[in-house]
Amino acid sequence: MLGTWRWNVVFGILGTVLTAAFSIGNNPIVVMLLRSMYAFIAFFVLAYGVRAVLAYILQPPALVGDTSEDEDGKGTQFDLRTPDESADLNDLLKSQQQDGGTLPTTDSSNQPAADFKPLTPPQLRSTKNTQPEELVKAIRHLTGE
Numbered sequence: 001m002l003g004t005w006r007w008n009v010v011f012g013i014l015g016t017v018l019t020a021a022f023s024i025g026n027n028p029i030v031v032m033l034l035r036s037m038y039a040f041i042a043f044f045v046l047a048y049g050v051r052a053v054l055a056y057i058l059q060p061p062a063l064v065g066d067t068s069e070d071e072d073g074k075g076t077q078f079d080l081r082t083p084d085e086s087a088d089l090n091d092l093l094k095s096q097q098q099d100g101g102t103l104p105t106t107d108s109s110n111q112p113a114a115d116f117k118p119l120t121p122p123q124l125r126s127t128k129n130t131q132p133e134e135l136v137k138a139i140r141h142l143t144g145e
Helices: 005-023 029-057 086-098 132-143
Strands: none
Touching: 005 029
16 A cells, blocks of 8 residues: 555544534534544545555556566567578588589579679779870760760
């Protein structure tokens, strides 16, 4: 339950003060004190109900229901492991070395692509021995003049 019995006493005193304040002008002192005592008892008991409702409302959601032991760790960790495929990768690399570097890929007609060689880009030609007129033509062509 939320709080202690002191809260009940505070609610009881609040009920006593309110009852005395509203009945002091209309009732004799003895009736006012008797009704204030009844108000104290009523508010004191009512405070238990208020505290029980507040404790139920303010209870954290994880503590409301019974959780089984199997579900305690679910959803708290994210596993990023992938299956071990190192043996398959080593076999693929060995087969590529034995085949001369070609991949066993096929085109749309299900025949191996013979002209494809991975990791062998075409060689670039050097422009050291070119004529200046050819360079000017290439620059004009690239700039759009």
